[in-house]
Amino acid sequence: xxxxxxxxxxxxxxxxxxxxxxxxxxxxxxxxxxxxxxxxxxxxxxxxxxxxxxxxxxxxxxxxxxxxxxxxxxxxxxxxxxx
Numbered sequence: 001x002x003x004x005x006x007x008x009x010x011x012x013x014x015x016x017x018x019x020x021x022x023x024x025x026x027x028x029x030x031x032x033x034x035x036x037x038x039x040x041x042x043x044x045x046x047x048x049x050x051x052x053x054x055x056x057x058x059x060x061x062x063x064x065x066x067x068x069x070x071x072x073x074x075x076x077x078x079x080x081x082x083x
Contacts, residue, residue: 006025006030006031006080007030007076007078007079007080008025008083009033009035009076010022012035013034013035013042014036014045015041018036022034029051030051031053032049032051033053033054034053035056035057035059035068036054036056037057039056053075055071055072
């Protein structure tokens, strides 16, 4: 598996393991799309990292998950890793 130059979507990217993975993958020259409910924490991560974008979403809400799918399909069609 290629470990650099990926486009990676990480759920729960604002805390715990998700945050640690987000920071590690960015450090290893990957682009990370963070998904979490906390808009402010996502915005803060975006300010810190040029290789980061986000989508604020509650994954228990079907409508928001559908919106996430549209966002990914339109903006990041070459997404190749989902965590």
